[in-house]
Amino acid sequence: MDCPMTLAPRRGSESVVEMTQLLLPGDANALGAAFGGSVMGWIDICCAVAAQRHARQNVVTASMDDLHFHAPIKIGFQVILRARVLAAFKSSMEVGVTVHAENPLSGERQLTTSALLTFVALDRDGKKLPVPALVCETALEQRAADEATIRRAQRLAQAKDQTGSTWFRLLEK
Numbered sequence: 001m002d003c004p005m006t007l008a009p010r011r012g013s014e015s016v017v018e019m020t021q022l023l024l025p026g027d028a029n030a031l032g033a034a035f036g037g038s039v040m041g042w043i044d045i046c047c048a049v050a051a052q053r054h055a056r057q058n059v060v061t062a063s064m065d066d067l068h069f070h071a072p073i074k075i076g077f078q079v080i081l082r083a084r085v086l087a088a089f090k091s092s093m094e095v096g097v098t099v100h101a102e103n104p105l106s107g108e109r110q111l112t113t114s115a116l117l118t119f120v121a122l123d124r125d126g127k128k129l130p131v132p133a134l135v136c137e138t139a140l141e142q143r144a145a146d147e148a149t150i151r152r153a154q155r156l157a158q159a160k161d162q163t164g165s166t167w168f169r170l171l172e173k
């Protein structure tokens with residue numbers, strides 16, 4: 001895919017993605033609720049599209065964290081994913097996502113899942129590419145970006161330390 005390079009700053013609202021799925025039995029567990037892996041796959045796609053809309057480049061998932069399954073999603077319910085870029089750094093972007101289950105008969109919605117993902121923009125050869133700066137238009141957007149910057153430092157430190165952690169050593173022995 002050819003990538004026209006533009007580093008003009010972009011508003012967070014330009015990256016917003018809303019994606020809807022219908023929970024069918026093939027994506028359910030033995031209890032008749034969503035299989036977590038399917039929801040994680042949809043999250044990955046929804047957030048990747050948000051990151052692509054910001055960067056207008058190909059992106060790969062670098063990390064997925066703060067993933068919480070707050071409530072189950074029943075078969076037959078609509079699954080509404082909403083993602084947007086929260087902060088842009090040099091080649092990476094933090095993207096936030098929420099997932100709601102919607103009762104198709106009543107229209108009632110419930111938060112079921114939320115997560116934070118980081119994507120890195122890469123060229124065809126896998127080389128990192130710079131991404132546009134994020135324009136924060138409101139105090140809330142600025143706060144979200146500031147908090148993402150703090151999380152980024154913690155995330156990178158954790159990723160660096162992971163191979164030395166006890167659980168990692170236990171699995172790798």
Ligand SMILES: CC(C)(COP(=O)(O)OP(=O)(O)OC[C@H]1O[C@@H](n2cnc3c(N)ncnc32)[C@H](O)[C@@H]1OP(=O)(O)O)[C@@H](O)C(=O)NCCC(=O)NCCS
Binds near residue numbers: 060061090092093159
């Ligand atoms: C993600 C990836 C490109 C990072 O490459 P790297 O050589 O570690 O690159 P760097 O250390 O120079 O970091 C590049 C950027 O990624 C970010 N990054 C690296 N590791 C990260 C992590 N674990 N979590 C979040 N961001 C991370 C860095 O902060 C940096 O961002 P910046 O340019 O905005 O400062 C590389 O590890 C990769 O290709 N991973 C596989 C991606 C993939 O296949 N995803 C699909 C999931 S199966």
